[in-house]
Amino acid sequence: MIRVILPAHLRTLAHVEGEVELEIQGQATQRSVLDALEARYPVLRGTIRDQVTQKRRPFLRFFACSEDLSHEPPDAALPDAVISGAEPFLIIGAIAGG
Amino acid sequence: MSKVRVLVGTRKGAFILTSDGKRESWEVSGPFFTGWEVYHLKGSPADPNRIYASQTSGWFGQVIQRSSDGGKTWETPGGGITMSGPMPKGESNKFVYDTSAESGKPLTTHQFYDGTQHPWEFKRVWHLEPSLDDPDAVYAGVEDAALFLSTDGAHSWKELSGLRGHGTGPKWQPGAGGMCLHTILLDQKNRGRIYIAISAAGAFRSDDTGKTWRPINRGLKSQYIPDPTAEVGHCVHHIAMHPSRPDVLFMQKHWDVMRSDDGGDSWQEVSGNLPTDFGFVIDVHAHEPETIYVVPIKSDSEHFPLEGKLRVYRSRSGGNEWEALTKGLPQRDCYVNVLRDAMAVDALDKCGVYFGTTGGQVYASADAGDSWSPIVRDLPPVVSVEVQTLP
Numbered sequence: 001m002i003r004v005i006l007p008a009h010l011r012t013l014a015h016v017e018g019e020v021e022l023e024i025q026g027q028a029t030q031r032s033v034l035d036a037l038e039a040r041y042p043v044l045r046g047t048i049r050d051q052v053t054q055k056r057r058p059f060l061r062f063f064a065c066s067e068d069l070s071h072e073p074p075d076a077a078l079p080d081a082v083i084s085g086a087e088p089f090l091i092i093g094a095i096a097g098g
Numbered sequence: 099m100s101k102v103r104v105l106v107g108t109r110k111g112a113f114i115l116t117s118d119g120k121r122e123s124w125e126v127s128g129p130f131f132t133g134w135e136v137y138h139l140k141g142s143p144a145d146p147n148r149i150y151a152s153q154t155s156g157w158f159g160q161v162i163q164r165s166s167d168g169g170k171t172w173e174t175p176g177g178g179i180t181m182s183g184p185m186p187k188g189e190s191n192k193f194v195y196d197t198s199a200e201s202g203k204p205l206t207t208h209q210f211y212d213g214t215q216h217p218w219e220f221k222r223v224w225h226l227e228p229s230l231d232d233p234d235a236v237y238a239g240v241e242d243a244a245l246f247l248s249t250d251g252a253h254s255w256k257e258l259s260g261l262r263g264h265g266t267g268p269k270w271q272p273g274a275g276g277m278c279l280h281t282i283l284l285d286q287k288n289r290g291r292i293y294i295a296i297s298a299a300g301a302f303r304s305d306d307t308g309k310t311w312r313p314i315n316r317g318l319k320s321q322y323i324p325d326p327t328a329e330v331g332h333c334v335h336h337i338a339m340h341p342s343r344p345d346v347l348f349m350q351k352h353w354d355v356m357r358s359d360d361g362g363d364s365w366q367e368v369s370g371n372l373p374t375d376f377g378f379v380i381d382v383h384a385h386e387p388e389t390i391y392v393v394p395i396k397s398d399s400e401h402f403p404l405e406g407k408l409r410v411y412r413s414r415s416g417g418n419e420w421e422a423l424t425k426g427l428p429q430r431d432c433y434v435n436v437l438r439d440a441m442a443v444d445a446l447d448k449c450g451v452y453f454g455t456t457g458g459q460v461y462a463s464a465d466a467g468d469s470w471s472p473i474v475r476d477l478p479p480v481v482s483v484e485v486q487t488l489p
Contacts, residue, residue: 009133009158013174043174046191047158059157093157 368417454480
């Protein structure tokens with residue numbers, strides 16, 4: 001079970017409170033986690049990754065276990081602590097603007 | 099008694115203002131989509147309870163919202179929560195440019211600020227124009243400039259790529275606000291005819307429901323571009339039309355207020371005695387096709403009213419002769435802007451005129467502009483105002 005923490009605006013958009021818990025088939029990677037997230041909440045498609053290129057949107061970052069995973073390959077395995085559910089996978093918006 | 103519903107898009111959410119036909123007492127609902135920029139909301143002429151909204155964010159991209167109950171509740175078409183089963187089509191925010199060979203080329207680049215060619219990149223929906231007949235059909239004008247159509251209630255979108263593909267696309271370039279398609283006008287008499295406008299490319303017309311397009315910019319003069327009378331490249335800010343006379347168009351260009359009496363084939367300047375002919379909004383009285391409204395703005399580098407006086411100008415002669423409308427509007431220390439989609443009229447017997455400002459005020463006139471009062475005065479910066487006249 002993977003725990004995902006969304007930015008507040010995306011929690012509102014998807015009508016979720018708190019963390020999202022996802023069961024991942026196969027290896028847990030950024031791609032498989034985001035695929036599962038978007039499958040459950042289709043409204044999130046395009047809000048985290050570009051609809052066409054599937055690249056992370058520029059003002060969003062991925063963190064876990066106090067590490068910045070934003071620039072890791074999308075098919076790289078997530079840290080063991082995320083896979084075990086001990087630590088969440090965080091999607092964070094850049095602090096900018098007003 | 100008739101009612102009026104004013105749909106307001108702001109930098110931090112949407113608001114709906116409602117009143118009875120007297121337009122004296124207003125109920126304010128919202129904010130909806132809190133914290134997101136709402137570039138535009140518009141109701142369907144075929145079903146006033148069907149409203150579409152463009153919700154957008156620099157962080158999270160584009161979301162299209164839809165209401166089927168007059169704005170009380172909203173849904174993201176195709177974006178509902180699914181806990182199991184096959185993956186649904188949640189494409190309400192999927193705007194993909196058509197690059198297919200059969201659509202015609204070139205479709206992939208436009209001119210960037212520095213003159214180099216730049217790939218088209220979707221950024222947001224600026225304007226939603228519901229079909230005149232079908233509540234599930236809606237056009238979307240987007241940045242980077244293109245026209246999309248949904249025929250399934252904003253669930254899925256398809257580009258009308260004949261616009262970008264007709265030939266002048268590589269000469270289009272972004273204005274200061276981005277390269278946006280911001281105006282969509284549907285001709286009620288000739289149902290195949292659509293007008294659109296792009297900053298900074300100009301005005302375009304289709305006579306076959308959006309399949310093929312041609313520029314309609316003859317008569318426009320823009321001193322800020324290398325060839326002031328070029329076929330494209332003009333920074334058109336907004337175009338308005340009275341439904342009963344769809345061949346007569348009124349345009350607020352970057353500078354100059356213009357008029358066409360032949361469906362955009364040619365344009366004449368009608369700025370007349372305006373104190374400045376820079377501005378963004380323009381609209382037409384609901385019952386008097388020769389009565390038009392603009393809000394003059396000082397200049398392209400100073401986006402506020404002249405002398406700190408917020409004045410709507412009205413012409414009852416289709417341009418050239420203008421009168422300042424000031425009653426109820428601030429006449430000192432006012433330095434707000436009125437953006438291009440932020441003026442609208444209602445269709446009550448005594449035409450109501452409405453506009454929103456970047457200072458968060460929405461002003462209403464229930465007497466065709468003779469006097470004004472604020473419905474609200476402390477919203478986030480207003481981006482768009484539309485009005486529905488309800489039975």
